[in-house]
Amino acid sequence: MTSHASIAAAPAPEGALSDRIVDIIRRSILRGMMLPGQHLTQTGLAEDYAISKVPVREALKQLHAEGLLQHDRNRGYFVAKLSRSEAMELYRMRRWLEGELLRTARWPTKAELKRIKGCFDIISRPRTLANRENWMEALTQARELMFGLSPHKTLLREAMRLWTLTDRFRALLPDDASVTGEKAMYDALVAQDRDALLAAYEKDRDRIEQLLSEMFDMMPGYWAAD
Known part of the structure; x- marks a missing residue:
């Protein structure tokens, strides 16, 4: 910055x-x-x-x-305040696009796995005010590395656009809530297990969307009337 x-x-x-x-x-x-x-x-x-x-x-x-x-x-x-309906629609679109990218992704090389693990090592730690910038940067890099394994570059560009739009929501989730899920996805990439990769991704999406739903009630001042 x-x-x-x-x-x-x-x-x-x-x-x-x-x-x-x-x-x-x-x-x-x-x-x-x-x-x-x-x-x-x-x-x-x-x-x-x-x-x-x-x-x-x-x-x-x-x-x-x-x-x-x-x-x-x-x-x-x-x-600008945030929109609940916009948040849920954006995450719904992301789930479809990212699922398709993972279903069509090739398996990463050893060098790519090392880079992905480095990013996951950062984002699997609790996010705090002090490390927020590095945490969000590592999250962006992990997305690009993992979903970029798909040959569908048009879908990837659209997913990247949605990441920018949803980062406002993700950044406001509780600082100690950004853990789990990443290791399971990494392990699935190492094992080249497509079913395990998709299951880990879906579980992580469910967790994030549940936290987002809870945030609606925890931080009412942040949300615009839809």
Whole structure:
């Protein structure tokens, strides 16, 4: 993630600065570091990034157009709240796409297995505020490595688009809930056991969707009225 200091220290046209701010705020929202309903002010962000308000204002407009921010004429910009129905529909689409990718995946090489295991070693540990960025990055890499074994690259691109959309939900799950499942999937890849791989995947999906359902009740302030 780009630091505040690096933004201020690297002179650039305001358009380029705006693009950088868009990337940083978008990433912070998708990774759960900026929470649904959080108030974002032009003055506060400009001070944080040590830049003028102009690129900040343009960045906020862009993120509003993307649906990641909501705007109130009198109060300014807020991180958009989440939709329960959208969450369930996105995860339903992911389950179908990812299942198809796993059913058609070739078996990984030893080098690929080593890389997948390295990612799983990270995401099988409890996620905390301190390691959240590395945890989410390892999750992204594990997905790309495992589902990328399928020859169906169009399906993979669509799955990658859905990962971006669902990362906001996944990042808000309880910090100690991101364990189990990964080892069973890795063991199935090592054993080249397709049935075990699909069963482990389905079990992990059930777990994540159950946690998501529980989060609806635990964090009512994060959810928009559908």
